Amino acid sequence: MGKQYPWMKLRVHDIEKAPEPDLMGTQHLIIASNAIHATKSLTESVKNVRRALRPDGYLLMMEMTRTPYWVDLIFGL
Numbered sequence: 001m002g003k004q005y006p007w008m009k010l011r012v013h014d015i016e017k018a019p020e021p022d023l024m025g026t027q028h029l030i031i032a033s034n035a036i037h038a039t040k041s042l043t044e045s046v047k048n049v050r051r052a053l054r055p056d057g058y059l060l061m062m063e064m065t066r067t068p069y070w071v072d073l074i075f076g077l
Contacts, residue, residue, distance in 0.1 A: 015045045019052040027052045033062045 013019060015032070016039050030049055039045040049059055 013052065015048050016040060018048055023052045025051070025054055027057050028054060029058050029060065031060045034064060036061060037063055 011023075013023065015036065030053060032049065036042060036045050036049075053059065
């Protein structure tokens with residue numbers, strides 16, 4: 001993706017840990033898909049996400065609130 005969008009910098013970060021100093025307050029957008037619920041501490045994980053975001057940054061968080069019927073089919077195989 002970096003070759004296609006050279007102006008974007010993509011990185012993976014463990015939200016259970018504090019952001020690296022060079023990430024603090026720098027992120028325009030953080031995408032977390034079915035990730036935050038699986039951490040040891042929801043409070044600490046959300047704090048870590050907030051520390052990495054710029055003041056005008058956005059968190060796109062997707063979490064399932066209900067289990068779709070097909071999840072049993074996919075994960076039960």
